[in-house]
Amino acid sequence: xxxxxxxxxTPINDSDLETLKAGDRILLNGEMYTARDQAHKRxxxxxxxxxxxxxxxxxxxxxxxxxxxxxxxxxxxxxxPTTSIRMDKYALELMEKAGIKxxxxxxxxxxxxxxxxxxYKCVYFSATGGIAALLSQKVKSSELVAYEDLGPEAIxxxxxxxxxxxxxxxxxxxxxxEIGSASFKKNKFDRFVI
Amino acid sequence: xxxxxxxxxxxxxEKLFEKANFELPSDVVNALIEAEKKxxxxxxxxxxxQILLNSQTALKDHLPLCQDCGTATVFMEIGQDVAFSGGDxxxxxxxxxxxxxxxxxxxxSIVNDPLTRINTQxxxxxxxxxxxxxxxxxxxxxxxxxxxxxxxxxxxxxLPSDGIDSIKRFILESVRTSGxxxxxxxxxxxxxxxxxxxxxxxxxxxxLRKIGAPNPDPDLDALEKEILAEINNLGIGPQGLGxxxxxxxxxxxxxxxxxxxxxxxxxxxxxxxxxxEITI
Numbered sequence: 306x307x308x309x310x311x312x313x314x315t316p317i318n319d320s321d322l323e324t325l326k327a328g329d330r331i332l333l334n335g336e337m338y339t340a341r342d343q344a345h346k347r348x349x350x351x352x353x354x355x356x357x358x359x360x361x362x363x364x365x366x367x368x369x370x371x372x373x374x375x376x377x378x379x380x381x382x383x384x385x386p387t388t389s390i391r392m393d394k395y396a397l398e399l400m401e402k403a404g405i406k407x408x409x410x411x412x413x414x415x416x417x418x419x420x421x422x423x424x425y426k427c428v429y430f431s432a433t434g435g436i437a438a439l440l441s442q443k444v445k446s447s448e449l450v451a452y453e454d455l456g457p458e459a460i461x462x463x464x465x466x467x468x469x470x471x472x473x474x475x476x477x478x479x480x481x482x483e484i485g486s487a488s489f490k491k492n493k494f495d496r497f498v499i
Numbered sequence: 500x501x502x503x504x505x506x507x508x509x510x511x512x513e514k515l516f517e518k519a520n521f522e523l524p525s526d527v528v529n530a531l532i533e534a535e536k537k538x539x540x541x542x543x544x545x546x547x548x549q550i551l552l553n554s555q556t557a558l559k560d561h562l563p564l565c566q567d568c569g570t571a572t573v574f575m576e577i578g579q580d581v582a583f584s585g586g587d588x589x590x591x592x593x594x595x596x597x598x599x600x601x602x603x604x605x606x607x608s609i610v611n612d613p614l615t616r617i618n619t620q621x622x623x624x625x626x627x628x629x630x631x632x633x634x635x636x637x638x639x640x641x642x643x644x645x646x647x648x649x650x651x652x653x654x655x656x657x658l659p660s661d662g663i664d665s666i667k668r669f670i671l672e673s674v675r676t677s678g679x680x681x682x683x684x685x686x687x688x689x690x691x692x693x694x695x696x697x698x699x700x701x702x703x704x705x706x707l708r709k710i711g712a713p714n715p716d717p718d719l720d721a722l723e724k725e726i727l728a729e730i731n732n733l734g735i736g737p738q739g740l741g742x743x744x745x746x747x748x749x750x751x752x753x754x755x756x757x758x759x760x761x762x763x764x765x766x767x768x769x770x771x772x773x774x775x776e777i778t779i
Contacts, residue, residue: 343527373566373606382564382604383557388647411647412680412739433546433738434682435645435771436553438562450562456618457566457606471542471740482679485741489540490734 312467316364317406320425327387327479331430332467337366337409338450341387345395359451359460362403364385369410369432371457372440372441381447381463383437386411389429393418400425409470414480421476430470431481443468500582501635503779508583508639510778512595512625515641516571517603519775520563523554524733526710527686527747527772534684534744543742547684550737550770561603565771568605569643571596571625574704578634593623608646628700640707641774648769655701657761666691666763667726673765674730674746679739682769684747686710687730692765693754701752702766707774710748721748723749737770747772 312464313321315335325331331391340348340359351358371384389410389478396414400421404429407427411434422429432440446464453459528551535547556652557564573592585591598620600607609623632638653673657665670689677685690701714720727749736742747770756762 312771340532371566371606371608373563373568374604376561376604379562382606385566387567388650390680403539411682413678431679431738431740433549434679435565436549437566437767438557438560438564439553441562442556457608458618469743482739483541485540486734486736486739487577487741488734489736489741489743490732492732 315366315407317366317428319426322428322476325428325475326448326477327475327481327484328473330418331472331474332472333366333430333470334466334468335343335366335464337368337369337463337465339368339372339461339463341369341371341458342391343455344452344460345392345399347452349395350375350400358403360462362399362405365405365407366407367399369408370448372461373437373457375447379404381441381444384441384444385434385437386432388412390414397421399429413480414474419474419478423476423478426476428472428476429474431473434468440468465478500580501578502582502584503637504585505588506585507779508588509591509595509598511639511643511734511779512573512592513598514620515639515775515777516596516599516605516643519641519643520603520605521557521561521775524772524774527770528554530747531684534747538737538742538744540736540740540742542740543737543744546586546737546740547637549630563605564773565645566606567608567645567647568600568622568635569597569645569773570609570635571600571622572642572644572703573625573627574630574640574642574707575627576630576632576638578636579631580635580639580685589627592625592627595625596625597621636683637779638776639775639779642707642774645682647770648685648767651677651681651767652702652765654695654762654764656695657669659759659761661761663722667729669763670726670765671729671733674735675733677767678735681767682739682771683735683739684744684770686747686768686772687749688768689749689751689764690762691751691753692756693762694756694760695762697754698746698762698764699766704763705750705752706772708750708766713749716753719753723751738748
């Protein structure tokens with residue numbers, strides 16, 4: 306089976322953001338930056354102190370990921386999404402104050418996050434977790450941007466080609482985790498489920 | 500007494516963690532193949548196919564199955580007739596972890612302090628569980644355990660009067676709130692009874708049973724099947740995008756407990772369910 310896919314380029318512009326719907330399958334191209342817990346914490350601290358930021362966040366796509374080290378001769382090791390909800394607290398600030406437009410991770414977000422996606426016109430994509438050897442093939446270049454001391458949590462700039470993601474939260478308030486699972490729910494004994 | 504040089508342990512640990520990070524166990528692969536056949540969601544099917552393809556790519560290209568190469572978790576059952584020589588056993592285990600993670604370009608995911616959070620750069624220290632058993636053999640199990648699924652683990656000191664339905668409800672509610680976070684389809688290890696730490700240890704050990712091998716206790720076996728069916732009716736599906744494969748297996752271990760207590764622990768394993776073992 307082949308997925309109907311939309312090929313999209315970063316930075317993602319406003320008209321693309323308008324048309325994206327929860328459940329859309331996207332092949333993402335262009336540049337994105339990795340950032341996990343510690344990198345987010347440092348960016349927010351820099352913003353609070355009005356210090357320079359490690360990269361231009363305006364319109365940026367952020368990938369919640371920390372790849373394994375690149376073996377000799379390879380661009381990168383294995384790479385895949387980490388659990389996004391840990392970044393919710395930081396993401397709200399980055400949407401409001403720094404102008405990021407897209408985030409890639411895995412797992413559901415808070416109600417506040419969904420509202421922020423609507424308010425600041427941002428999109429949240431999921432990538433498949435645990436297929437990191439496959440996903441690494443979609444990364445065509447990788448460059449260290451900041452926070453090398455954080456090891457796997459350093460910020461890297463990736464150039465990606467046809468990186469597969471699914472729209473989870475669009476700018477219209479939809480959530481594909483809710484939509485996608487609803488039709489498959491068939492518990493016989495609701496007494497077990499609150 | 501049988502003497503074992505700790506260098507032998509270092510080299511066994513190194514090999515186990517290398518193997519575990521690149522080669523998905525055959526019972527997990529078979530469970531994924533079976534799940535793909537039965538999955539009703541086209542998206543879910545596709546994800547299960549990708550997971551299987553990833554396991555082949557990891558082996559072929561010598562890339563870790565997952566970028567999260569985990570907390571190096573070690574179970575060691577030591578025969579009581581064994582004596583170790585040549586150095587400190589715990590240091591020898593950590594040296595094996597260090598070598599495996601450095602020479603195979605595995606991700607180092609351990610910070611030295613939960614509050615100040617400086618990466619130790621070699622994925623040590625390992626989390627080590629020793630057990631003393633009869634005999635003169637040493638059984639070592641290496642389990643690189645990912646952080647995403649470990650975070651979706653739950654422990655509750657339930658009351659004896661809560662009964663079995665409350666345990667089922669606790670497990671289903673935990674799986675429902677975990678959603679896509681632990682990279683479903685998952686494997687659930689469940690400990691019932693014992694005390695606080697024993698129930699957690701049982702939950703982790705329960706993950707190590709081969710998928711498809713029945714629980715030796717027929718009552719627990721029936722309970723596992725019932726809970727598994729209910730979980731797969733939640734609709735969460737592969738990666739939480741909808742489907743009937745949310746969980747590949749539920750494994751339960753139980754132990755005697757205090758008259759006042761009924762501890763229950765759920766340890767969640769992701770679909771990249773990596774563990775290897777050797778007996779020396």
